[in-house]
Amino acid sequence: MLGLHGHDVLILERWPEPYPLPRAVHFDDEIGRVFQAMGLSDEIKAISDPVPDFYEWRNAAGEALVRIDWSGTGPCGWPTASFFSQPELEKTLAAAVEHMPNVELHRGATVVDVDDRGTDVKVTFDEDEHQTTTLYSRFVVGCDGANSFVRDRMGASSHDLGFFFDWLIVDTIPLDQQEWSPMNWQLCDPARPTTVVSGGPRRRRWEFMRLPGEDREGLNTTERAWELLQPWGRTPENTRLERHAVYSFAARWADQWNSGRLAIAGDAAHLMPPFAGQGMCSGLRDAANLSWKLDRVLRGKSERALLDSYTSERSIHLQHAIAMSVELGKVICVLDDAQATERDQRMIAAGADPRRVLPVTALPVLGPGVTADVIDITRLRGTLLPQFPVMHEGRVDLLDNATGPGALLVIHGDDASAANTSIDMLQRSGVQVITIDEVGEPDLVDQNHYWTEWFNDNGVACVLVRPDRYVFGALASGSDIAQLAVQYHSKLYSFDETTDTSKPQTISASR
Structure with a gap:
């Protein structure tokens, strides 16, 4: 993302060769939109499987406890849920940066010291063993995992919810043509809670919860993996065992995600159980949030204080994903027969409707940061703008493809005159003004009525969205655009844009 903004980036990757085995397997429609912003839509779609049906939880008797619709297209214009193999995804990303002259991927580089000296x-x-290299960078981002070296250098502490369970993850490549319906489901059996999901095209994953008294090392063997797969009809004759590993599910996040010229992202900043499939998704949200802010700071268009909004915004938003994952885990990880019976009766009686049977958690909204103050429609502030199709230059396309990158002021209707008094400030803040409507002569035509319905349902006349497509502020009347423009400009901590226009270097230290 920083490379696409034109910055010189060096990625220090600890391992000399790409890690060949599966890890993350799921992304949602928002993350598809992030890949789209990288110009990788076709490449990502080629290596992923959209979910055609439900994510279902069943009890030991096979009765549905909850049925979550994962089919169709999400509000961001991508499949609601997609599954993939991480080595294929990483190969796609590596191939993309190989074609960028300003981004260098250096493998086999183990970072041993990071010293924030204030100016660099x-x-x-x-x-x-015999070669040590020193270099200097404007900023360092530690995407270096749960045992993050950069996080330690920042001195960041962590909040831990004390949610710990061990699960055996078994990744397979079926050699037969068995159909899996539903594609993804959860066996909520107190005898052994088990997850059965896609591992991406042509792959399947099983996850088996470690039971009390069961030895961790004894569970993590090839022989034990085959024993657990046998009741599912998986044998060496019809299945290739790709990987087995015991993971300790945890729920924690760092209290500080940036300090001075250092920042962390992904597992370095947070860990969560996988039950909602939001681990890697959250890491990519980190990247989308941080990259546009770093771009402004590196170009001298905003002060370094803008980066502090990264911690305040993402930490709050991330806690929604963790809370949701933990609450789902509390439903799934039940080993007591009586508790399981009570759970089953309650969920079946509610018709397996996720709105009635699953715990309610807070909506995923950004914490305090680059969002409007009191003049806007507060329920939309800090939420993600949908990406419905529009008619543009004679063809239908998704919003972001039609507008290109950067911040937007989207006006419902074909009259942008209300923005005229603020056009200079909006342009200096990097905001593009566009109009959307079904009739008249707007910049973008709402051919399918989706945008008009969204504006009307939310009582919105116009909305200002940031480069990461999160809502800065939404207005019920265009008369307040000038005030919204002033607030956005001030939140970016802008100063003379000619102060520092040198091309900087940013390092991502991956361990």
Whole structure:
């Protein structure tokens, strides 16, 4: 993302070769939109499987406890849920940066020291036992996992919810043509809670909860994996065992995600149980949030204080994903027969409707940061703008493809005159003004009525969205556009844009 903004980026990757085995397997429609912003729509669709049906939980008797519709297209214009194999995804991303002259991927580089010196960051890394290299960077982003070296250098502490369970993850490649319906489901059996999901095209994953008294090392063997797969009809004759590993599910997040010229993202900043499929998704949201802010700071268009909104916004938003994952885990990880019976009766009586049987958690809204103050429609502030199709230049396309990157002021109707008094400030803040309507001569035509319905249902006349497509503020009347433009400009901590226009270098230290 930073490379697409034109910055020089060096990625320090600890491992000399790409890790060949599966890990993350799911992304949602918002993350599809993030890949779209990278210009990788076709490549990502080629390596992923959209979910055609439900995500279903069943009890030991096979009765449905909850049925979550994962089919169709989500509000971001991508499939509601897609499954993939992480090595294929990483290959796609690596191929993309290989074609970018300003981005270098350096494999086999183990970072041994990161020193934020105030004006820059001194980075030291080992390439082998005999060669140590030192270089200097404007910023360092530690995407270096749960045992993050960069997080330790920042001195960040963590909040831990004390949710710990061990599960055996078994990744397979079926050699037969068995159909899996539903594609993804959860066996809520107190004898052994089990997850059965896609591992991406031509792959299947099983996850088996470790039972009390069961030895962790004894569970994590090839022989035990085959024993657990046998009741599912999986044998060495019809299945290739790709990987087995015991993971400890945890729920925690760092209290500080950026400090000075250092920042962290992904597992370095947060961990969560996989039950909602939001682990990697959350890491990519981190990247989308941080990259547009770093771009402004590196170009001298905003002060460094803008980066502090990364922690305040993402930490709050992330806690929704963690809370949801933990609450789902509390329903799934039930080993007591009496508790399981009570759970089953309650969920079946409610018709397996997720709105009635699943715990209610807060909506995923950004924490305090680059969002409007009191003049806007507050329920939309900090939420994600949908991406419905529009007619543009004679063809139908998704919103972001039609507008290109950057912040937007989207006006419902074909009259942008209300923005005229603020056009200079909006342009200096990098905001593009567009109109959407079904009739008249708008910039973008709402051919399918989706945008008109969204504006009307929410009582919105116009909405200002940031480069990451989160809502800065939505207005019921265009008369307040000038005030909204002033607030957006001030939130970006802008100053003389000619102060620093040098092309900087940013490092991503991956361990």
